[in-house]
Amino acid sequence: MSVPPNDVATPPPAPTGTPSAEEKQWARFAHLSAILGGILTGHMFGWGCFVGPLIIWLVKKDTMPFVNDQGKEALNFNITLAIVGFALLVLSIITFGIGLLIAIPAGIVIGIAWLVLVVIAAIKASEGVAYRYPVSIRLIK
Template sequence: MSVPPESVTPPPPPPSDPVIAVPSAEERQWATFAHLSALAGLVMPFGSIIGPLVIWLIKKDTMPFVDDQGKEALNFNITVALAAVVCGLLCIVLIGFLLLPVLVILWLVFVIVGTIKANEGTLYRYPFALRLVN
């Protein structure tokens, strides 16, 4: 006995990553600010963490793109802050004096790339970042 084709239901689609709709101009602007606000670390202590944190906390519930990119910027800057502490400790054995400038240059480059990608509306992932804030 065979089952008629119209009574067969297709299997449900496999679960996938959450899809974020194409971000609006305002969402792109706030996501750009989330990445760019990390440069506040050049002016004030912990500014590279406080800037993205404030923007993410303000806009996370109303703008999904800013929620994603704000968390990404925050996680990256926390990771860089931890790496800077390690480099500072390694200054005792002199290797930190070489690693710290490299870290600062990488941080600047990746923040600028993240800012540009967010402005384009692209979901950007930093190449190395601890995912501490989910």
């Protein structure tokens, strides 16, 4: 008996064709808006990190295929990290603070990786390359 493929782990195919300069710019903004949202809300694991990608994706998804693809990618990645951040918060609360021994170092490592990956994604989007984050739950398809 064969097991059907797991849609969560399989990234969607990249859009075909060469994106225009405007599409590349908006795709770059979709990725970088997560950093801006993290700065404005004071942390990268909250709602702020995915509001920017969500707005850009909703506004441009029907007119720009490359932005549709990269906006979804940025949105899925940042929602995934918000879920991880929430899980670390819950761990800290249910262990009456003892979980902070895990949550703080994990949060620092995840935060640095998040920043690096978002910058790499923005650079790739500027080049017209459909970037795929290495870890992402594909909630928006």
